[in-house]
Structure formats: structure tokens, C-alpha cells
Amino acid sequence: MAIVSPGFHGRRRADPDLPPGQYLTTDFPVLSAGPTPRVPADRWQFTVTTETGAATTWTWADLTAMPARDVTVDIHCVTKWSKLGTTWRGVPVSAFLEDVDTAADYAMAHSYGGYTTNLPLDDLLDDQAWVAYRYDGDDITPEHGGPVRLLVPHLYFWKSAKWLRGLTLMLEDSPGFWETAGYHDYGDPWREQRYQGD
Amino acid sequence: MTASVDGNALAGALREIFAVDVTAAVVRCCGCGQAGAVAQLTVWAHAPGLVARCPGCSDVVLRVVRGPDRAWLDLRGTVALEVALPAE
Numbered sequence: 001m002a003i004v005s006p007g008f009h010g011r012r013r014a015d016p017d018l019p020p021g022q023y024l025t026t027d028f029p030v031l032s033a034g035p036t037p038r039v040p041a042d043r044w045q046f047t048v049t050t051e052t053g054a055a056t057t058w059t060w061a062d063l064t065a066m067p068a069r070d071v072t073v074d075i076h077c078v079t080k081w082s083k084l085g086t087t088w089r090g091v092p093v094s095a096f097l098e099d100v101d102t103a104a105d106y107a108m109a110h111s112y113g114g115y116t117t118n119l120p121l122d123d124l125l126d127d128q129a130w131v132a133y134r135y136d137g138d139d140i141t142p143e144h145g146g147p148v149r150l151l152v153p154h155l156y157f158w159k160s161a162k163w164l165r166g167l168t169l170m171l172e173d174s175p176g177f178w179e180t181a182g183y184h185d186y187g188d189p190w191r192e193q194r195y196q197g198d
Numbered sequence: 199m200t201a202s203v204d205g206n207a208l209a210g211a212l213r214e215i216f217a218v219d220v221t222a223a224v225v226r227c228c229g230c231g232q233a234g235a236v237a238q239l240t241v242w243a244h245a246p247g248l249v250a251r252c253p254g255c256s257d258v259v260l261r262v263v264r265g266p267d268r269a270w271l272d273l274r275g276t277v278a279l280e281v282a283l284p285a286e
Contacts, residue, residue: 033242034242158246181261182247182270183263194265
């Protein structure tokens, strides 16, 4: 006689594409911690500053002349929405670090408007992170971080800094805007690292 | 579209932490020195936490993050909170 577990078949199977605690959304919620910076593309600049203070700056013309990738990625916000299959165009962050002499293990992303977020440098390399300037076939709107935002989809989306203007390379880790207010230092959605201590 | 609201949006989150209604307190901004009621701050609530900015200079004055079993209050942008109390 077969053993039947009535509860098993009736239970809804979790979506394997959704990290724990997340729900699926098809729109693109706008979260913002302050006024939306309006930075014209022709005035946008991106500066990588090493731990010694050496700085290299790229303009919009420089960025858009670099070899870009079109990527399709899932994004996961710490406020529990996830959006699957989003399409972006950007330049891998590693392309900006090729000629940079650094011993840093961490980076702080800086935004126009003052936002910051910290990441291990390794998480910005090897096709894990992009300096993105197009979303869904169009320029990125200011509300979604345009003209240029960081895209680090394997971490909660607060790490994908909007209105990106620079990376500061650091020998020691240092918390950014949300990381100083209770949010997790790393923010892996698959390990549900929302808050400090998770 | 994202819009800010006034400091009364902080009432619930701050009532959990303080025994008084902090929205009536006077807060002085570290950025520009302007003082005014907490209720007059500009609050960005569509975010992972509540971000309250000075209506004068837009610097962050205070932040509240509510986790499932904890809250974080960041007051680094606040010089002082002046809270009215019953006379002794």
C-alpha cells in the first residue's frame, strides 16, 4: 500500500528563482532616501580613488566608448520585492580597475546626492557588477538612478547604488549609508542577510 | 513617483523607542543649524528605512530602521533634541 502524505501535494512549491522571504513584482518600485539628483549625462563623471588617493576619472563619453555588455539579471530589494529578468547595458566594474594599482579588499560606492554603500572588492569583479547606463533598452531614468548606476545583482539592491559617481578603494571595510543604520554589511539575498547579525 | 512626507510620519516609529511624542520636540540640524519641530522635517519613507532631512539644507537629520525585533535610530545629523517636559 502506498504511503500518501496529503500535506505534501497540497503545499505550494516555492519559486526557485526567489530568495527566501521575497515576493515577485512585475513593476519597478522606486525607493529613495532623498531628493532625486538630476545629473545631465554630459556632466556626469565617475572617479575611482585608491587607498593612496590616486584618482582616475571617466566621463559619459569615455563610458559609452568602452566595451559594454547586455545582461539579464534578477534583482532583489531588501524591502522584499524581487523582479526577474531585468535587462541592462553596462561596462563591467573590472574594466575600470584594470590599470589601477591597489591592495584594497573593499570599496565604497559614492552617489550624487551623498548616498554610499560598501562592498568587498571581489564582489565587483568577474562579471558580477556593472557600471550600468541603459535599462530595458532605454536610458536609465533619474528615478531609477540614471544616468549611471551600479548594478550588483547578486546582493540586495541597496548595494546597486543609484546616481553613481565614484568608487573609493579601501584596505579596511567601512559601512555605508544603510549599513550604518542596521542593515547587513554584505547583504546576500539567498542567505537573507537583511539586518546586522542575520 | 517618489514623494516625501512631513515629520509626522515618524510618530509611530519613534513612539516605539521613546516614551514621549518626539514629533513635537525641537531638533537642530548639524548641517545648517536650523531648528524646528521634528514634525516639520522632510521624511523619505519609500526606502529601507525612514530618512528625515532638514527642510532648510536637506541634510539627513535622523534615520529610523525597523527590523522584525529591533530598531536602529541614527541621530548623527542632530545637534540636539529639545523635549518639553512638565515643570518640576
